Amino acid sequence: MDKHAETSNMTVKKDITNKSRRNMMKIGGAGIVALGVNSLTATTAFAQSSILLNDEWDKKFAKSDKVDHKKVTFKNRYGITLAADLYQPKNADGTLPAIVVGGPFGAVKEQSSGLYAQTMAERGFISLAFDPSYTGESGGEPRNIASPDINTEDFSAAIDCIGMQKNVDRERIGMIGICGWGGMALNAAASDKRVKAVVASTMYDMTRVMSKGYNDSVTSEQxxxxxxxxxxxxxxxxxxxMPAYQAPYNVLKGGEPQFMVDYHDYYMTPRGYHPRAVNSGNAWSQTTPLSFMNMPILSYIDEIAPHPTLFIHGEKAHSLYMAKTAYENAAKPKELMIIPGASHVDxxxxxxxxxxxxxxxxxxQHLS
Incomplete structure (x- = not known):
């Protein structure tokens, strides 16, 4: 692979067999749970084989005629090969500002991150939407594992990749993190000073919600x-x-909180369903929460400054409290934009x- 991130051949096939129901205490994003106090029987998942990376359009949004698109691959600092979609404005001249996009937690680049990336490319930015390690078309074994450290590194590796494009101005690179990857983006921007501006859209702090539950409701005993x-x-x-996997959350039984209904209506309907997405009827490993439990990722959020931070969140989002806390702890320049009437998934x-x-x-303004 040269420094311009040539396309490569990979396949991701994942066969998840659900062998039993389990009692669980849900404390994370859609599809993430912390285990309950009873003995559980595992589900299992098999390792990936290879898939051909090609330009087949399997996104959940229409292809823009204003943008050039291609798939690229690159490696992160841990040697894991990541797959991404590179979007560039058509007929653009000279060097341009660039944005890397990741999220939501349990999603793939064919969903929200790709939509954000393509739209920003229409508006003049070279943009890169990537699959995090162990998910989607990206490498890493076993499948469907998350890590606050490795997934923060994924963002910086995406900066490596986009900064090696000949038409990218390395001094004008920004970042967008969506949902659980909003927190990861903030963590990455705090340490990676190549990031000149960062947006956290409908963000989760996954380390907070996995260790403390929604609204910090988990007791020390739990x-x-x-x-x-x-x-x-x-x-x-x-x-x-091999790891055991959580039971996929793919059927509504009635009585679920509204935000779980919203997740289902996105990930499990034609609106957002994608077979490679963890949240689209697949599952995280049961032990995925372990690395999140003792590792708060936003401890140094104030060190993003002097680069600016923009928080965007829905007024009716169940996760709004996490954005408000992060905003309060961030240093200026910062801004919190609340969208009236909007939910988390909107x-x-x-x-x-x-x-x-x-x-x-x-x-x-900030990548000028």
Missing amino acids: RAQTLEQLSQQRWQDAEKG LYDQVDIIPFDKLTTFFK
């Missing part, structure tokens, strides 16, 4: 019970030589609600 079960699950995984794909004009103004 946390200890969860850690005990996760620790015991490691023995089972080690004995089998900012995934509702182009009449996502404030793309604001995003354009923000990045043109």
